[in-house]
Amino acid sequence: MTNALERLQKVIAQSGVTSRRKAEKLIVDGKVKVNNKNVTELGTKVSPQDKIEVNGIQLEKEEPVYYMLYKPRGVISSIKDDKGRKVVTDYLGEVEERIYPIGRLDYDTSGILLLTNDGDFANLLMHPKYGVDKVYVAKINGIPEKRELNKLRKGVRSDNELLKVVRYKILETDRQKNNMIVQMTLHEGKNRHIRRMMDILGYPVSKLKREQYGLLTLKGLQPGDCRRLTPHEVKKMKLAASN
The missing domain is CATH 3.30.70.1560 (Alpha-L RNA-binding motif)
Incomplete structure (x- = not known):
């Protein structure tokens, strides 16, 4: 978050709680408070000093992180599974940020899966109009x-x-x-x-x-391996999705 005012839904998405689109629904549904007051207007702007709560939980701004996992077959593209099956975050070790998969790969499908806490980045890559x-x-x-x-x-x-x-x-x-x-x-x-x-x-x-x-490949990775994306890779992925 910068010192300038930013749209509320963008700040929520950048916190890693959810995507911007879902953040907009939470606002409209009255699930968001700014400085202890319910806010339902999508045009609302907030500053870094504002206290923001989503579903009663105060946002804590996280630095954006970006991971690439070589998802093995037989793994759920989720952060948890009520049946006790392996999920993709089991392969990421000790990650403090609240990350989640960008899209999904089927249980029986392997390969590249990206995970992040940056809702805007996730939305950009998942939207079909950007053509990555x-x-x-x-x-x-x-x-x-x-x-x-x-x-x-x-x-x-x-x-x-x-x-x-x-x-x-x-x-x-x-x-x-x-x-x-x-x-x-x-x-x-x-x-x-x-x-x-x-x-x-x-x-x-x-x-x-x-x-x-996009520009990312599985080179150097084995099933179950993961690594952080470099700042250059993140920048290039954003550029590819924006063009």
């Missing part, structure tokens, strides 16, 4: 013809959603084992996006990994 490349490699059962794979670019409908890829590339075809490895690039990731697309085409995914997120 997310590159996946999928092993699929069966060998579709090119005309079938071309449907991925046009899009297929599932549960009233249009699911499509920005581009795809065939990496390997194994006719003996009757499978294919395909690289697919998305700008948004709906729930089980790639798996649902391939199920509709009749070529289910047996293995899926997100290998690249």
Whole structure:
């Protein structure tokens, strides 16, 4: 937070409590107090000296932190799980800040997952209009013809959603084992996006990994490894999402 006045929802998002969009709903729903008074106006601006409470808990400003995890298969993209399964924050060691995943990867999907306490950064990367490349490699059962794979670019409908890829590339075809490895690039990731697309085409995914997120790759990491993003990487990711 700077010495200048900033919008209340931005300050809440930067605190790591939630995204800016959800912060706006909390304000409208009367869940936010500034200096012990309920505030419901989204245009409200606050200073660093103001006391802000969300759901009765006072905000403590945290410095923004940014992590990249090579999420293994069989791990929940959450900070807790009521069934006692492994969650992504189990792999981050002693992190004092209240971080949370940016988006999610399915339980059976591995690869790059970003975590942060910066709600604005998370919102920027998740919004489909900003078009940050997310590159996946999928092993699929069966060998579709090119005309079938071309449907991925046009899009297929599932549960009233249009699911499509920005581009795809065939990496390997194994006719003996009757499978294919395909690289697919998305700008948004709906729930089980790639798996649902391939199920509709009749070529289910047996293995899926997100290998690249913007400029970030898995180079030097093994499943379960994590590292902090450098200031340069954070800056470049913000620039990529803003252009």
